[in-house]
Amino acid sequence: MTGSLPRAMILSTRSADIAIIGAGAAGLELARMASNAGQKVVLFEQGVSNGRHLFQRIPLMVGKIIGNKRFVDASESVAQVAAGNRQLPVLTGRGLGGSSRVNGNVAYAGPVERYGHVFTPLGLDFADILKRMNTGDTTPRPHSWNDALSAKFLDAAQALGTPKVDDPDAQGAFAGGSILHVNTKRGLRHNHLEGYRDTAVVENIEIIRAPVTGIAFDGTRATGVTSQNGTIQAGEVILCAGAIGSPLLLMQSGIGAADMLAAAGLKTLHDLPYVGRHLKDHANLRLPFSCEGHDTLNQKTRGLRALWEGLKFIAGSKDTILRGPGASAGVNVAMGGDIIEDSYRIQLVHFTQDRSAVGDKGIVFERQQKASLGIYALWPKSQGAVRIGAQGVQIDPGFLTDEADVQTTLQGMKQARAIMAEMGFEPDPQEAPDEDTMRSGVYSGYHLIGSNRMSMDADSGVVGPDFAVHGLTGLSVCDASVLPDHLSSHSYLPVIAMARMFAQTRGWAA
Numbered sequence: 001m002t003g004s005l006p007r008a009m010i011l012s013t014r015s016a017d018i019a020i021i022g023a024g025a026a027g028l029e030l031a032r033m034a035s036n037a038g039q040k041v042v043l044f045e046q047g048v049s050n051g052r053h054l055f056q057r058i059p060l061m062v063g064k065i066i067g068n069k070r071f072v073d074a075s076e077s078v079a080q081v082a083a084g085n086r087q088l089p090v091l092t093g094r095g096l097g098g099s100s101r102v103n104g105n106v107a108y109a110g111p112v113e114r115y116g117h118v119f120t121p122l123g124l125d126f127a128d129i130l131k132r133m134n135t136g137d138t139t140p141r142p143h144s145w146n147d148a149l150s151a152k153f154l155d156a157a158q159a160l161g162t163p164k165v166d167d168p169d170a171q172g173a174f175a176g177g178s179i180l181h182v183n184t185k186r187g188l189r190h191n192h193l194e195g196y197r198d199t200a201v202v203e204n205i206e207i208i209r210a211p212v213t214g215i216a217f218d219g220t221r222a223t224g225v226t227s228q229n230g231t232i233q234a235g236e237v238i239l240c241a242g243a244i245g246s247p248l249l250l251m252q253s254g255i256g257a258a259d260m261l262a263a264a265g266l267k268t269l270h271d272l273p274y275v276g277r278h279l280k281d282h283a284n285l286r287l288p289f290s291c292e293g294h295d296t297l298n299q300k301t302r303g304l305r306a307l308w309e310g311l312k313f314i315a316g317s318k319d320t321i322l323r324g325p326g327a328s329a330g331v332n333v334a335m336g337g338d339i340i341e342d343s344y345r346i347q348l349v350h351f352t353q354d355r356s357a358v359g360d361k362g363i364v365f366e367r368q369q370k371a372s373l374g375i376y377a378l379w380p381k382s383q384g385a386v387r388i389g390a391q392g393v394q395i396d397p398g399f400l401t402d403e404a405d406v407q408t409t410l411q412g413m414k415q416a417r418a419i420m421a422e423m424g425f426e427p428d429p430q431e432a433p434d435e436d437t438m439r440s441g442v443y444s445g446y447h448l449i450g451s452n453r454m455s456m457d458a459d460s461g462v463v464g465p466d467f468a469v470h471g472l473t474g475l476s477v478c479d480a481s482v483l484p485d486h487l488s489s490h491s492y493l494p495v496i497a498m499a500r501m502f503a504q505t506r507g508w509a510a
């Protein structure tokens, strides 16, 4: 009989223990753990991609799809007043795996001391979760690609006082230089999506490919999820739509600052002023240098050289550029001696590109014999917001709006020039970069966090330490948006750590 009913009616009669919105890094990991704990899960995902496209598997090829709307939602930020008044690209992934399927795949959970710094005031202890993550399970690593240029870079950094470490996630080792750790297996990307496919109890999970348009409520209790096809009832709704998608969906469901919602013509269900605030990212600057004697991706991705790299990859060689994300090594440097306070990162990037021109063709490498050093403040204090208004959505990462980040980045730029000189290479251009170079040159590090930050109360954030939205029942948020601050040089594994903490609070983790 149901075959003749409209789809909306079929959906509205169904129910689940848990509805998860967004099958990205956090959403898939939560679905995996909840399904193992015997929960019936409905998982909504707006994107159609299943994460298996070859360009989502071969680390370097991801650079070619990050402008492709099938895999990525690309928008422009509002003009960044402290960054040359430029509107900068904001990218987030879509489809199974979300951003974790189009990211650089560089995977660091971050130092346990930094988690203590951020989460002790909230009463959460991540030590056990990090210990388990760093001993393997769903995140095999490191299997990156590196070459003589990486060795030169790490040697130069060491000569200038930054020691080499094997694993920056080992206790006390975050301040140091290492070959990049990426989540790959036999040269192919292997992250929590493979973990999901291997160990989720799929009979307990129904995936619905549809954009969620709102969360249904009965008073202040979330009761289900509405998509274009109707509403599904659920015992608990968990929002995992990412640092842009999650605050937007809360706002579209009437949860946010009442004055902002009214200005946008939206009804207020629950006045929660911090929804969308405290958006953070890493403001990433790249300084190019000439590297005579070393071919970079600028050369190796063209003509017969590219064919040769492809053949080596197929033959299983570890020595091929396709195995890495285009960057191969990085150093974390503490300015005042303590890595969890004022610190910066310098990363060796084996190409140069016009960063304002990431479009349908993805990253386009330049032709010159050049590479670059990427620099960013590890724990930026600058913050912006995701807002909604009569004109639509506004994304403002607030790059370089805090003077402390300007000083930290300037220090990183100075050190990067010193490393280039120690490597025996020339910055190109030769003139020392100044504050203007930084302000007109930073781009998103694609590490968006914090727009529904975790806090003890509604006067300073959106969710409590149990991930429940302040003042509501039946609705939680667990994704990059709840991170109160940056925890590592990259954000993917910190998000997985959050998902595991969520599972622990619900008793699913075992």
Ligand SMILES: Cc1cc2nc3c(=O)[nH]c(=O)nc-3n(C[C@H](O)[C@H](O)[C@H](O)COP(=O)(O)OP(=O)(O)OC[C@H]3O[C@@H](n4cnc5c(N)ncnc54)[C@H](O)[C@@H]3O)c2cc1C
Binding pocket: 021, 022, 023, 024, 025, 026, 027, 044, 045, 046, 047, 066, 091, 092, 093, 094, 095, 096, 097, 098, 099, 100, 101, 102, 103, 104, 105, 106, 107, 108, 210, 211, 212, 213, 240, 241, 242, 243, 245, 246, 249, 445, 446, 447, 448, 478, 479, 480, 481, 490, 491, 492, 493, 495
């Ligand atoms: C280009 C790029 C490069 C990056 N490089 C790195 C890196 O090298 N290392 C690293 O550690 N981190 C990197 N990151 C960041 C990392 O991938 C993210 O921090 C992490 O994936 C965030 O996880 P999440 O679960 O919060 O959100 P996401 O993984 O973005 O998942 C959110 C999901 O929700 C879905 N969604 C959103 N709105 C709706 C809706 N209304 N209805 C249904 N579904 C919806 C989206 O389609 C998406 O699948 C990168 C990110 C990008 C975009």
